[in-house]
Amino acid sequence: MGSFLDAHLRLRRGDFALDARLSAERGEILALLGPNGAGKSSALRALAGLVPLVAGHVRVDGRDETTTAVEGRPIGMVFQDYLLFPNMSALDNVAFGPRCQGAGKAGARRRAESLLEHMGLAEYAAVRPGNLSGGQAQRIALARALAVRPRLLLLDEPMAALDASTRVEVRARLRHWLEEFDGVTVLVTHDPLDAMVLADRIAVIEHGAVVQQGTPAEVARRPRTPYVARLVGLNLFRGQAEDTTVTLETEGDGGAAAVQLPEPASGPALVAFPPRSVALYAEPPHGSPRNVWRVCVDGVERFGDQVRVHLAGPPDLAADVSPAAVAELGLVRGKTVWAGVKAAEVECYGA
Amino acid sequence: MTAQHLTIPATPRRSRPRPGRAPWILLLPALAAVAFLVLPFAGLLVSAPWPEMGQRLRDPEVLDALWLSLVTATVATVVSVLFGVPLAWLLARTEFPGRRFVRALVTVPLVIPPVVGGVALLIVLGRNGLLGTHLDAWFGLTVPFTTAAVVMAQVFVAMPFLVISVEGSLRGADRRYEEAAATLGANRATVFTRVTLPMVLPGIGAGAILCWARALGEFGATITFAGNFPGSTQTMPLAVYMAMQRDPEAAIVLSLVLLLVSLAVLVTLREKWMNT
Numbered sequence: 001m002g003s004f005l006d007a008h009l010r011l012r013r014g015d016f017a018l019d020a021r022l023s024a025e026r027g028e029i030l031a032l033l034g035p036n037g038a039g040k041s042s043a044l045r046a047l048a049g050l051v052p053l054v055a056g057h058v059r060v061d062g063r064d065e066t067t068t069a070v071e072g073r074p075i076g077m078v079f080q081d082y083l084l085f086p087n088m089s090a091l092d093n094v095a096f097g098p099r100c101q102g103a104g105k106a107g108a109r110r111r112a113e114s115l116l117e118h119m120g121l122a123e124y125a126a127v128r129p130g131n132l133s134g135g136q137a138q139r140i141a142l143a144r145a146l147a148v149r150p151r152l153l154l155l156d157e158p159m160a161a162l163d164a165s166t167r168v169e170v171r172a173r174l175r176h177w178l179e180e181f182d183g184v185t186v187l188v189t190h191d192p193l194d195a196m197v198l199a200d201r202i203a204v205i206e207h208g209a210v211v212q213q214g215t216p217a218e219v220a221r222r223p224r225t226p227y228v229a230r231l232v233g234l235n236l237f238r239g240q241a242e243d244t245t246v247t248l249e250t251e252g253d254g255g256a257a258a259v260q261l262p263e264p265a266s267g268p269a270l271v272a273f274p275p276r277s278v279a280l281y282a283e284p285p286h287g288s289p290r291n292v293w294r295v296c297v298d299g300v301e302r303f304g305d306q307v308r309v310h311l312a313g314p315p316d317l318a319a320d321v322s323p324a325a326v327a328e329l330g331l332v333r334g335k336t337v338w339a340g341v342k343a344a345e346v347e348c349y350g351a
Numbered sequence: 352m353t354a355q356h357l358t359i360p361a362t363p364r365r366s367r368p369r370p371g372r373a374p375w376i377l378l379l380p381a382l383a384a385v386a387f388l389v390l391p392f393a394g395l396l397v398s399a400p401w402p403e404m405g406q407r408l409r410d411p412e413v414l415d416a417l418w419l420s421l422v423t424a425t426v427a428t429v430v431s432v433l434f435g436v437p438l439a440w441l442l443a444r445t446e447f448p449g450r451r452f453v454r455a456l457v458t459v460p461l462v463i464p465p466v467v468g469g470v471a472l473l474i475v476l477g478r479n480g481l482l483g484t485h486l487d488a489w490f491g492l493t494v495p496f497t498t499a500a501v502v503m504a505q506v507f508v509a510m511p512f513l514v515i516s517v518e519g520s521l522r523g524a525d526r527r528y529e530e531a532a533a534t535l536g537a538n539r540a541t542v543f544t545r546v547t548l549p550m551v552l553p554g555i556g557a558g559a560i561l562c563w564a565r566a567l568g569e570f571g572a573t574i575t576f577a578g579n580f581p582g583s584t585q586t587m588p589l590a591v592y593m594a595m596q597r598d599p600e601a602a603i604v605l606s607l608v609l610l611l612v613s614l615a616v617l618v619t620l621r622e623k624w625m626n627t
Contacts, residue, residue, distance in 0.1 A: 050530050070533040077534040083527050087549040096545070097535035148535055 008056035031199030076145030084129035097148035277345035278319035427505035443521035469575025500577035505566035520554025
């Protein structure tokens with residue numbers, strides 16, 4: 001419990017309840033990833049003190065901030081649409097925090113000026129927020145949040161208000177500034193790419209609970225819920241492992257399906273494999289040890305330069321094949337095919 | 352129907368969907384309403400004693416009443432803003448027991464006849480009134496029938512307009528800006544002065560205009576609580592009423608002046624504040 005950020009957030013809003021434990025070390029960037037309405041923004045607002053906790057605690061840098069008022073917390077926050085004060089210049093926006101913390105007018109201005117300069121924004125000092133582009137407004141908002149020398153930096157969907165064409169560049173810059181920050185950064189996003197690129201660790205929040213925590217690589221390789229599996233583009237199944245076979249839990253009729261593993265395992269297990277390692281055949285294939293299932297084509301859609309084929313099983317899975325294969329196999333909805341995956345392509349981990 | 356006018360429709364008129372004619376059942380009452388609201392003013396203009404207008408306008412009694420009206424209405428508005436904005440903030444931004452009840456009380460002066468308000472003020476602040484006795488005994492202050500009483504009567508009837516208007520714009524303002532300010536370390540007072548106030552300034556402006564117009568036209572509470580003394584408590588509406596008793600032409604002149612001044616102020620301020 002010696003983490004720089006150590007929080008147990010329990011809150012309630014009508015029917016919705018959140019119960020999440022979050023922790024991060026100094027200098028770490030933690031992404032809260034989850035679908036809309038999962039409670040990740042509520043978690044962020046609770047860290048800021050903007051919504052009250054029903055129970056739990058918030059500790060930052062060894063100090064208990066659970067009952068500290070918003071204005072007394074060692075935080076800086078970047079809001080989803082930045083919320084730069086429209087009646088102030090960019091400079092005054094950045095100088096606002098230091099002023100509130102008791103800095104003199106000149107001192108606050110100097111701090112704001114040096115921050116703007118450091119972030120390459122000096123030329124926008126006199127500009128009103130209404131005349132800034134999305135990317136510029138985001139950086140001003142970040143500068144404003146950093147100007148109060150926070151220990152905990154909170155970013156709510158920092159990329160959501162940007163159009164697609166500027167995202168790549170803005171994301172790279174944001175990563176750069178966040179790396180410089182020596183406290184803990186918590187950022188909320190529903191975009192797995194933002195989480196993967198910006199964060200050191202990801203906490204996936206679904207239905208008001210943290211369902212998975214880990215590095216981006218772990219989350220991408222070993223998703224624990226269907227939502228995460230969809231985000232990172234993997235087929236995911238839950239089942240019971242025994243020796244090199246996992247018997248899958250399948251819903252409804254259809255009978256049981258099994259997945260062959262490269263190595264023995266036991267107990268409740270998750271298995272994952274990417275759609276591109278699924279091969280489709282018109283006839284049952286022979287030869288190398290494979291997982292082969294008889295499945296039915298449920299739908300076909302374009303996916304980059306490949307075609308994603310949704311297959312109804314058991315097990316239900318997705319396969320990425322070339323457009324040529326679609327034509328050769330005559331993959332139309334309702335067609336029965338055989339899906340094969342090499343055991344070596346299958347990742348198996350404890351459920 | 353100039354040539355320039357004819358060149359405008361780049362897309363042919365027919366291509367635009369036509370909304371259809373306004374139905375008679377709405378159009379007729381609407382026209383009647385306009386006529387009813389505008390005709391009396393037209394009547395004023397027609398019956399005004401135009402040849403002697405200049406001379407009548409220089410009448411010191413007219414000028415005194417006009418000056419008193421403008422000053423008291425403005426002071427009443429300033430007082431209403433100073434006290435009404437904090438009250439509106441309290442109603443819009445805080446939860447306290449009986450908040451709804453206080454809100455209902457605040458709006459009472461909107462619905463009661465002003466003369467009742469004047470009676471109530473007199474009962475409380477009159478020389479023998481509940482508070483008035485003490486004011487007289489301790490400070491030697493007598494409120495009724497002074498210019499201060501005019502202002503108080505106006506504040507009484509006009510401040511609710513301001514409170515309601517400002518409370519509405521406070522509720523409509525994006526509170527996330529206030530949250531942003533709080534995360535930057537601003538306490539509630541700073542949030543109010545540096546973030547909330549600039550956001551609701553148009554609402555305060557609109558409320559102040561309503562308040563000023565209501566104060567300028569105030570009659571019932573004023574004549575009851577402040578009396579009708581030329582120079583100290585006889586405002587324009589009172590002067591109009593008095594003139595009507597003895598010299599209807601003078602009443603017309605006074606009415607026109609009041610109409611003109613209110614319109615001028617409202618039009619100017621409306622441009623600036625309301626942008627509607």
